[in-house]
Amino acid sequence: MKITSLGYLRVESPDVKEWATFGPEVLGLAVSEDLAGQPGTVSLTNDDRPGRLQVSEGPHNRVQCVGWELPTAGDLDDAVATLEQAGTTVEWGTAQECRAARVRKLVRFTDPAGFTHELFYGQLVVPGSFRPGRGTTGFVTGGQGLGHIVLVVPDLAESLDFFCAVLGFRVSDEIDFAGSTLVFLHVNPRHHSLAIMAVPGMRGMHHLMLQVEDVDDVGMAHDLCLDRDIPVALTLGRHTNDRMLSFYIRSPSGFEVEYGWGAETVDDSDQWAVTHMQSTSIWGHRPGNAPAPGCMEPVEPAAS
Template identity: 40%
Template sequence: MDIVGISYLGFESTKIDEWRDYGPSVMGFAIADSPEDDTESLYFKFDDRRHRLAFHSGQVDRIAYIGWEARGRLEFLDAIARFEAAGVAVEHGNAAQAARRGVRELIRFKDPVGYQHELFYGQKYTPKSFIPPRPHTGFNTDGRSMGHVVLITPHYTDELEHFLTHVMGLRFYGSGAGKGKTSFFRAKLNNKTSHDIAYGHGPGMRGIQHVGLFVNSISDVGQTYDIVKKRQLPMMFTLGQHTQDPSMSFYHFTPSGFAIETIYEIETWNPDEVELNPERLSIWGHEMVGPVLGPSVKKLEEWGEVG
């Protein structure tokens, strides 16, 4: 499939009021206009796309959907045919759903471990419309879409890997250097970053572990780091550089209990021709100062069903 990457994420949240302050003042997100039929939800933008993150009121803080971008309409139609040939249940979004997401057309489907995904083409945008609400040089989404997401699944199966690589056409990047089973994948058309999505095996657990967002300046990392420390927000990892990426980052926890990794590329990432197998998670820094799995990763009985 000709997939560019992940373009938007949707969440259910019990803490929308907290996000309304946290998004602009900590992360530098701009509050986007909500669709006319969804004024109770909170939408954020951090580039010129209509939105990148959406928070909908819910009883449990959890990820609700992951929005993948197809390069165009023909690629979108080819993807539908590929899903159907593979026996994947596909729900065709109606006009109201497409308007709410700000896209031309979309389909919805679930992966083999139960996470809800969407595939679309033609997301709305307005040039030069992102104005940071605090000093910030902006987020680097050029060619890599919005960033990456790491999910925890109670069952890590061969069926999951087959779905991601043979059906969705993602490239397997490697399993990292951390403990346990975590595998990283990137979209076919993404040659700007190492991974778009990763799945970690957490027996009896489900949820989003972290979201990775790239910023345009090392100062953006430092200023966000200072705001996090000044507000005494909980962190997962301090500043550091992963072994497999030429990037500097740190991780802190959001109001919804998952972490955001704020990332600056020290050097341009070059696509690797081999699967990476690093001995260490990071070459410097990234001192673990909090739990690896935050409150967003829950026991199955706490998770519930997402429509």
């Protein structure tokens, strides 16, 4: 399967209104027109593709859908065949759902952990439209997509098998962390578009990473968080694997936003060899003053 990038993310949250200021003023995102038609929805983006991040009103903090880009209509048809061959039920999005997602066509399915994903082709681009909510150099997107997400799954081996064997993700490297293993997966030169780790009996999102163009954008965002008393989940630090310099902010929806710069890319050739590390950071990334994370839900045990 030819997934090329993380295209969009939709989340549900009781605190959606806070995103109208948190998104543009703290993260520097642009506000996009809301096409979802649900009252209280906030649509945001970090480039010329409107609505890459959508937060909708709902009773819980949870991931509604992760959207993955495919190059062409033919690739989408091939992807459906691959999913169905693997025994995964696939549903085509209606014309209205495609319009709301700003894509030509999309399909929807559920992964073994219970997350809903959409595969799409033909995302809307409005060249020159990105108007950041505050002064910033901009974000690293393009062929590397929106950023990366880290998902918590109940069964690492089961999810890893699905993402790699069915969806075609490639392993970048692994980190032993807090008695578990974080596995980093790429679909383009971004070191990882997705990382997964297991917490038995739980499903959720740990963080969304947004990568800025200039190291000063990280510093200025950090100053802004200190000035506004915005809870910092992890202090400034540098990651061991992709060497990203970043800090983590608790978003209004329980998950964290990693705000980073300077990640190394993956040379996706025969020369890439998977390594493993024993810590996530070279320095920093120490616990900050944010409350405990809250974008997790218990997973129903599978019927036997």
